[in-house]
Amino acid sequence: MKQKPLISIIVPVYNVENYIKKCVDSIKNQSYSNLEIILVDDGSTDRSGEICEELAINDNRIIVIHKKNGGVSDARNSGLKIMKGEYIGFVDSDDYIDSNMYEHMLRYMLDNQLDVVMCGTSSVFEEKEVASKKFDSYILTDKEDIIEDVFAKSYEGSTTIVCNKLFKRKIFSKLYFKLNTTFEDDEIALSWINRVSRYGRISNSFYKYVQRDGSTTHRKKYKSSIFDVISIYEKNRSIIYRDYIKASESVNYRYWWAHRCALDMLLGCVDYREHINDAYQIQSRIKKNIISIIKNKYNSKKQLFAYTLIALNLSIYKKVKDIHDKKVACNNHRGVL
16 A cells, blocks of 8 residues: 655754644644654743743654754754755644645645645634635646736735645745745745745635744834845746736736835834834835835725825825834734735
8 A cells, every 4th residue: 555645744843842743733633644743842941942842742753953043944954964855845833734734735736736835824823723814726827827826815824925836846845935034925825936936826825824923024113124025025026027928917916015015014113103204214115106006906096095095295194104013913813004
């Protein structure tokens, strides 16, 4: 009897002692059991590393790596260098997954001879689960269609992240995450797309994205790395203009999304007033290009309203966004204006 394919799951771990057990248990208890679970303790200063060792005691599928702190990209790369699976998945250590996620995704991949498959996500707010926008299952083979799907059909931003995907091993052959950058998933997206011939979506929201204070997406003080996302899409835009011109509108959508994303993070910093000139520079860019932004077919009405408000008055935009965020927080569902 032919052995089932091995799936390697890479989990970067850093100071998540209150979350790591639930995360790993959700992987250990998968209905698909032929797994290699690589836990990379990235220099945790709490009990995360000890908990990883405890979880590995009774499960020989778990491999624990302890290393000096180097960030998410470095931790994932450490896992990629030792993994043995025919397929690769990534799970963040404060998130968790449905018990049948990898069984369903692998079956869909094998049935349709895919290089990568993506599932939907649900955001979890204090145990309340909110599914992302629904989509149908489908398969794409044209590179420009894949770029459009990943960069423009955002479905609340889940398309560029690696954690709701299953990859063939060959996609990550000598491909590693860039060190010392935020938005590492966006940075690597075009690289893995370039290696994909057959791409699929599966409609189920298998991946549970836990929203918590203190996570990397909830910033407190200003950091210049806020602007990494703009640099990433400046680079992506130049490549797509050169090699995949039919996908230009989709990367332009993402390029201006990156500006708004950086602006929102900046305005959300406790010390944003000290860096308000940076905010005005982003506003100026958006204002100069507002006509082309408005004409982009991928923007929703809510997004068009946000861009228009930014161009007209940054102070009013911040006030409207603050009210929106408070309302969203009260409903346990964090969104983007």
